[in-house]
Amino acid sequence: MQFLQLLVSGIAQGCIYGLIALGFVLIYKATETVNFAQGDLMMLGGFLGLSGTVALGMPFWAAFAATLVIMMLFGMLLERVVLRPLLGQPAFTVVMLTIGIGYLARGLVTMIPGWGTETHTLPVPYKDEVIRFGGNGVDGGLVISMEHMAIVAVTAFLIVALYLFFRFTRLGIAMQATSQNQLAAFYMGIPVRRINMLIWGISAAVSACAGLLLAPITFVHANMGFIGLKAFPAAVIGGFGSIPGALVGGLVIGVIESLAGFYLPEGFKDIAAYIVVLVMLAVKPSGLFGGNLRKRV
Amino acid sequence: MRFIFKTEYQQDIRLFRHGGQVFWYSALAVALFLAPWLLPDYYVSQLVFIWIYSIVGLGLMLLAGYTGQVSIGHAAFLAMGAYTEAYLQQLGWPFALSLACSAIVAGATGVIVGLPALRVKGMYLAIATLAFGFIVEEAVTRAEGITGGNSGKSVGALDIFGIPIDSELRFYYVVLAILVLCILGVMNLLRSPTGRAFVAIRDSEISAQSMGINLARYKTIAFALSAALTGIAGALYAHKLRYLSPEQFTVLQSIELLIMVTIGGLGSIHGAVFGAAFWIAVQQFIVLAKDWLPPEIGQQTGLQPTIFGLCLVGFVLFEPLGLYGRWLKVRAYFQLFPFYRKGMFKRQKSYMKSERLK
Structure with missing residues (x-):
C-alpha cells in the first residue's frame, strides 16, 4: 500500500513534469529551439491564476480559463517580438535569449505589487479533499488527495484534447506539417511563421496549466519556475521531439523521484532525475520515443 | 586604419x-600594476573579483566560445x-602544489563530464552538463568530511613560499599574475594546432572530422582544459572569500557564468574579461543605485535579475558579439x-537551418 501511495504521488508530480516537458517539445518540434524560460512561463501562469482568484475574486475555473487565454496571448507576443527577429540564428543564441527572458520574468514578478517575493497560496475549491480506496473508509487503504486527482485528470484531458487537435483539425495538421519540414510546409502554402507563433502560444498555455495545477501543492512564488529544469530530463528520456514521449518521460521521472525519496538515503530525491538522464544519455541518447539523431551536414 | x-x-x-598593440597593452599593464595604490581598498577587492571571474570566463570561453560545446555545469568545476x-x-600543502592539484582535480572531472560530449551534442550535451552540475551540488552538500556540508568551510590565508599574502594588495598581484599567465596560455593554445x-x-564537426581531427580526443x-582553468579560478575564489558553502556553486551560478561570457562576447578572449568586468560592475552599480533610486524600486530584490535579464536579451538581440563586438565597432x-x-x-x-535529417 505504501508503494501504491508513492506511485500515485509520483504520477501526479510526473504529470506536472510531463506538461512542462510537453511545452519544451512543442516548441522544439516546431522551431528547433529549446525554451529555457518554460518554467518561468509556468510561474507566470501560477501568479495570473492567483490574481484572478484572489485580487479579482473570480471563481477558480473561470480564472483558470482566463489564465490560459492570457498566457497563450503572452506566448504569441513573446514569439512575435523577441524570437522572430532571431529566426535562422544559431541554436545557442536562441537558448541564451530564452534564459534572459526567464531571468527577466523572475525579476519583474517580484516587483509587481501583490505578487512580490513571498509565497502565496492559490485557493482552489478542491482543497484538502481526499478520496479513499480500500481500507475501512476512515484510515488504511489508498488515500489520494484531490490536488493529485485534479492534476492527473486535467493532464489526461489536455493530452486527449491536444491529440484530437493535432490529428483532426486543419490547423493541427498544418502544425504537424510545419514541424516535419518547414520548407515543404511553406511551399504548400502554410503560413509557417504564424504557425510558430501559435505553437508558442499553445506551449505557454500548457505551461500555465501546469503552474495552476502545481500551485495548490507547492504554493506560488517567484522561483517555482526552477522546476522547469527538472522537466529537461523528462523531455530527454522521452526523446526530445516526441509528444507522447514527453508525458511518459515526465511520469518516469516523477515516479522515480517519489520512490527514491522514500527508499534511498536522503539527498537522492533531488538528483534521481539527473542520474536517470545521464544513464539515458549514455545508453540511448535518442530517448524512449526518439527518432534518429543524425545531423544534416 | x-x-x-x-x-x-x-x-x-x-x-x-x-x-600599436604592444604599446597599448604595455600601458594597460602599467595601469593595472599601479591600480591598487591609486584606488581605495574596496575597489581593489572588486578588481580581484573581476580577475577571478575573468579566469572562469576564459575557461568557459575556451569551451563554449572556441570549441562550441555548451556547458551549464561550470559552477561544479569552480566548486x-x-x-x-x-x-x-x-x-598544509604549499600553494603552488595545491593550486596545481585544484586544476588537476577539476580537469579530471572535466574529462568525466566531457564523456557524454563524445556521444551527444548541442542541447543534449547542455542537459548532461546541467545534470552533472546538480549532482555535484548535492555531493558537495553531502560530503561533510571534506566540504563541511551546509555549515560551510572556512579557508585560511594564503602563503606563497613563506611570504604571507595577508593584505588585499598582495593578493591582487597574485591573482593578476595568474590571470596574465592564463590569458597567455590560452592565446598560445589557440594559435597551436x-x-x-x-x-x-566549433565551426563544423563534420568538416573538422573530414580534415582528420579526432573529435573525441579534442x-x-x-x-x-576548460575545467582546469575554472578549477584554478575556484582555488583563488576560495582564498578570496575565505568561506565556502554549497550555495555558492549552484546551477544558477553556472547559468550566470554562461550569461557573463555571452554578454562579454563569445569567441574572443577579450570577451571573457569584458564579461567579468561587466558582471561585477553592474552588481556594484546596483548597490550604488539603491541609495539614490526611490525606495519602491531601489529596495526590490528582483532588481538584479531584471537588469541582467534585460542586458542579456538586449545583447542577444542587438549585439550578438557582446561587449567585444561593440568595442570593435567603436x-x-x-x-x-x-x-x-x-x-x-x-x-x-540567414534562413532557418534545419539540423534534422528527414
Whole structure:
C-alpha cells in the first residue's frame, strides 16, 4: 500500500513534469529551439491564476480559463517580438535569449505589487479533499488527495484534447506539417511563421496549466519556475521531439523521484532525475520515443 | 586604419599584431600594476573579483566560445577547485602544489563530464552538463568530511613560499599574475594546432572530422582544459572569500557564468574579461543605485535579475558579439572616421537551418 501511495504521488508530480516537458517539445518540434524560460512561463501562469482568484475574486475555473487565454496571448507576443527577429540564428543564441527572458520574468514578478517575493497560496475549491480506496473508509487503504486527482485528470484531458487537435483539425495538421519540414510546409502554402507563433502560444498555455495545477501543492512564488529544469530530463528520456514521449518521460521521472525519496538515503530525491538522464544519455541518447539523431551536414 | 603588410608567415600567429598593440597593452599593464595604490581598498577587492571571474570566463570561453560545446555545469568545476584548495591547504600543502592539484582535480572531472560530449551534442550535451552540475551540488552538500556540508568551510590565508599574502594588495598581484599567465596560455593554445582544431570543431564537426581531427580526443581536451582553468579560478575564489558553502556553486551560478561570457562576447578572449568586468560592475552599480533610486524600486530584490535579464536579451538581440563586438565597432568608427558606414557589421541575413535529417 505504501508503494501504491508513492506511485500515485509520483504520477501526479510526473504529470506536472510531463506538461512542462510537453511545452519544451512543442516548441522544439516546431522551431528547433529549446525554451529555457518554460518554467518561468509556468510561474507566470501560477501568479495570473492567483490574481484572478484572489485580487479579482473570480471563481477558480473561470480564472483558470482566463489564465490560459492570457498566457497563450503572452506566448504569441513573446514569439512575435523577441524570437522572430532571431529566426535562422544559431541554436545557442536562441537558448541564451530564452534564459534572459526567464531571468527577466523572475525579476519583474517580484516587483509587481501583490505578487512580490513571498509565497502565496492559490485557493482552489478542491482543497484538502481526499478520496479513499480500500481500507475501512476512515484510515488504511489508498488515500489520494484531490490536488493529485485534479492534476492527473486535467493532464489526461489536455493530452486527449491536444491529440484530437493535432490529428483532426486543419490547423493541427498544418502544425504537424510545419514541424516535419518547414520548407515543404511553406511551399504548400502554410503560413509557417504564424504557425510558430501559435505553437508558442499553445506551449505557454500548457505551461500555465501546469503552474495552476502545481500551485495548490507547492504554493506560488517567484522561483517555482526552477522546476522547469527538472522537466529537461523528462523531455530527454522521452526523446526530445516526441509528444507522447514527453508525458511518459515526465511520469518516469516523477515516479522515480517519489520512490527514491522514500527508499534511498536522503539527498537522492533531488538528483534521481539527473542520474536517470545521464544513464539515458549514455545508453540511448535518442530517448524512449526518439527518432534518429543524425545531423544534416 | 592600419593595414598590416605581411612579409612572413610568422606574422600570422604573433601574439601582438603590430607596435600599436604592444604599446597599448604595455600601458594597460602599467595601469593595472599601479591600480591598487591609486584606488581605495574596496575597489581593489572588486578588481580581484573581476580577475577571478575573468579566469572562469576564459575557461568557459575556451569551451563554449572556441570549441562550441555548451556547458551549464561550470559552477561544479569552480566548486571542485575551491574545495580541493581548501582541503589541501588545511593539510598544509604549499600553494603552488595545491593550486596545481585544484586544476588537476577539476580537469579530471572535466574529462568525466566531457564523456557524454563524445556521444551527444548541442542541447543534449547542455542537459548532461546541467545534470552533472546538480549532482555535484548535492555531493558537495553531502560530503561533510571534506566540504563541511551546509555549515560551510572556512579557508585560511594564503602563503606563497613563506611570504604571507595577508593584505588585499598582495593578493591582487597574485591573482593578476595568474590571470596574465592564463590569458597567455590560452592565446598560445589557440594559435597551436590544438586551438585550431577546437575552432574547426566549433565551426563544423563534420568538416573538422573530414580534415582528420579526432573529435573525441579534442573535445575531451577542451573539457579538461576548460575545467582546469575554472578549477584554478575556484582555488583563488576560495582564498578570496575565505568561506565556502554549497550555495555558492549552484546551477544558477553556472547559468550566470554562461550569461557573463555571452554578454562579454563569445569567441574572443577579450570577451571573457569584458564579461567579468561587466558582471561585477553592474552588481556594484546596483548597490550604488539603491541609495539614490526611490525606495519602491531601489529596495526590490528582483532588481538584479531584471537588469541582467534585460542586458542579456538586449545583447542577444542587438549585439550578438557582446561587449567585444561593440568595442570593435567603436574602434572601427574612430579608425575609419569619417567613413564608417552603418551596415558594416550588419548581421548576415540567414534562413532557418534545419539540423534534422528527414
